[in-house]
Amino acid sequence: MIGGAKKIVAFTGAGVSEESGIPTFRDPGGLWERFDPNELGGGDIFSNLFAGAGTPSGSLEFMSEILSVLKEATPNPGHQALADLESMGFSISVITQNIDNLHREGGNSRVIEVHGNIFRLVCLNCGEKQMLAREELFRLGDELVGFLEAGDFESLIKLASRCGCGGICRPDVVGFGEPVQDMPQAIEEAKTCDLLLILGTSGAVYPAAYLPGHAKKAGAKIIEINATQCCFQEMADIRIIAKTGDALPLIVERVRELRRGIQQ
Ligand SMILES: [Zn+2]
Helix, strand or coil: CCCCCCCEEEEECHHHHHCCCCCCCCCCCCHHHHCCHHHHCECHHHHHHHCCCCCCCCHHHHHHHHHHHHHHCCCCHHHHHHHHHHHCCCCEEEEECCCCCHHHHHCCCCEEECCEEEEEEEECCCCCEEECCHHHHHHHHHHHHHHHHHCCHHHHHHHHCCCCCCCCEEEEECCECCCCCCHHHHHHHHHHCCEEEEECCCCCCCCHHHHHHHHHHCCCEEEEEECCCCCCCCCCCEEEECCHHHHHHHHHHHHHHHHHHHHC
């Protein structure tokens, strides 16, 4: 199925990042069990912060924890397998709900991040976006946490004023109640692929979870790999209960062998 695919779309979720040590938000033991999503999950946390309205309780711990897990996280075998498909010459796009930049780091060049990317900043004044190098984000993040701890609001604003227009920047991630990013492009990709891989996502978060439906309706084959249970029962042609990082590398290796066999 993969070997004959002309255009592959991989639709990935928190399960794929979890294998790189990034805790999920929604699952038992996830971040939203310990932190209040209503307080900390909204995009207005930044506008309130920069307006001098302060931050909700727990936000320091929340930011510190996210920074420290991101520092440790590197692409896992699942990310690698998707990058391998690209380097093998497949036309492959990744549509991800993850914000950790690991698909790009892993080596995929066409990545649509519907929930944003924490390594990218967006200007609250002019909307200009800028990508940060890994170390740059961590340096800024640590400084921000330091200024918050010290209650040094002036330095904090200075730190965040990073746009050429003089505007204040925030991480370009989608908070609760904010619109998802690049959805028309993601839907177009889903509608025009002939193979959709659903990887490590429960399909609980809309509108991203509608994407497999678009692909199915347009006639694509669907393979689902999820660690605990499959969530797209009616839609998937093949369902595999496994971690993406365990199953996908084996599948890609098999595709490689089959192709070699054909060439010989
Ligand atoms: Zn600007």
